[in-house]
Each structure stands twice: as structure tokens, then as C-alpha cells.
Amino acid sequence: MKQPPKVVVLGSINMDLVCTTEQRPEPGETVLGTGFTMVPGGKGANQAIAARRSGAVVEFLGAVGRDLFTPRLRQVLTDSEVGAARLRSVPGSSGVATIVVDNGGENSIIVTPGANARMTELDEADLATIAGADILLCQLEIPIETVTAGARHARAHGTTVILNPSPVRELPAELWREIDVAVVNSGEADRFDAALDQVPHVIITRGADGADYRGPDGDLHCPSPKVRVVDTTGAGDAFTGALAAAWHRGPEQALAWACAAGALAATELGASKSIPDAGSIAELLDDPALNPGSDR
Structure with missing residues (x-):
């Protein structure tokens, strides 16, 4: 059996407060x-949960506050078999998203x-965790200085850096130089524009239209499987975590895997609840051999 990839996620954790309505309100x-x-x-x-459900071994580096949400936020990581030994607790509230x-x-x-804004430094154990990983996956819901320090340390130790x-x-500019793979939506691609030219691998997500890739060996487009959309949150x-778990298989297979994961995630309400597992993704693709956790 092949060893699953080791993915370290450096990022945010929140409690999502989700309201559904027939039509979102206009201002006022x-x-x-x-x-x-x-x-x-x-x-x-x-x-992190998406990468784990896609077959990777995952460690999470982040922060929670000391409030009523904290126990449940820790529990969701451990229940999802995401390593939470480096999840620190800081004074004040945990992160919250109102959706x-x-x-x-x-x-x-x-x-x-909340606590995500106080994830301002990486200690020696955090850095050792990054250095021992195959992939470091980051976003921008924690301080950029922390993301930059993590990416710099990853690059110095041969860990692939994926940034959303x-x-x-x-x-x-220092952060751009450390990125191996950038995952952006079409609006973000327009905003970053020329800065993306220095990133070796760029993936642009296009919702129901799938995703585009450009890299050293050329460009490709991957369509998204057709599903009944319930909630795109x-x-x-889900796309990005699944991509990280499958990246070792090459851009084409990783992109197909990620598009299927993103599509399935839109079929259920609630972000972490809707993230699909490897079996569901492989079934949608009708190709179990693509399962990153498979023996085949």
C-alpha cells in the first residue's frame, strides 16, 4: 500500500452561523x-477536513478562543481524524462566520x-510539523506574516506550498516567491493578475463550469460534474483540500478529483458537514483508481 500524503494546513477555524432565506436582504x-x-x-x-476525507494524513495549525464554541471546534477536528495537537488556545473569542x-x-x-487574528507566530514544534510534511496548505484568514513564515519554512525544507x-x-513579494500552487476563483485571478505569473502552477475555479489549470507542461480545463446545488458555502x-490530497497524482487527476469534491460539497447545507469522502468522490468520477487512499 502506498503511503498517503502528509498535508499540514495552516489556517483558520470558525463557528459558522448559517441562516437560510428565500432571498438575501438588500442594504437596509x-x-x-x-x-x-x-x-x-x-x-x-x-x-483540512476535506484533505483528510480525500485520503491524506492531515495536521492542523491554528487557534481557538476560550468561549462556548471552543469544545465543539476542537471536536470537529478530532472527529474528522485531523491532527489537532498544534491547535492552540488563546484569550478571547473564537472565530465566527455569519452566513x-x-x-x-x-x-x-x-x-x-477572533482567535484566528491572534495566530501571530509559529513555534519550533509548528515549524517541525511543516518541515515533515509533503504539502503545506494555507489561506488568508490568519495574519499574512504567519502564512509567509510558514511558506518560507516549507520551501526551505522541500515541502510543497499550496496557497488559496x-x-x-x-x-x-516574499510570499509570492514561496508559492508552488495557487488556487483562485475567477475574481481573485483578475485581482492578482500579473502576480500569478510567478507561480509555477495556477488553478482557477469557475464554480459549475469546473476549473482551469496552467503549469509548466501546458494548460487544461476540467468540467464540473452536474449536481443539484443546495449550498455553495x-x-x-472542499475543492482545495481535495486538490492537496491528490496533488501527488499530477495536475490532471488532482483537478478532476477536486472538481468532483467541490461539486459534491454544494449538495448539502453547511460547510464542514457537506465535505465528501474519498469513496463518494471516486463513485462520482466512476473511477475508484483515482481514490488517493486506495490500494489500487
């Missing part, structure tokens, strides 16, 4: 909701960073 408008649920989320945690989802599955999100630069903000995170 009040609308009635049709449902409410609390679901652990955060781009970092979602991507409104309409009948079409589209969403509006407000993220309050979301939410969009200005990035230092977390679909991008």
Missing part, C-alpha cells in the same frame, strides 16, 4: 429566515476572525 432590508444552524467551519478547518444562504444556494458571508489567497488582500474549500 429585513427578510424572514427559513432556517438556522451552527456548523464548525473556517477556510483552514474546512480544507446567509438563499434558495439558489448562493451566499453572503461576514467573517469575524482568500479573502483577497495585498500579498508581499465551503465548496471551494
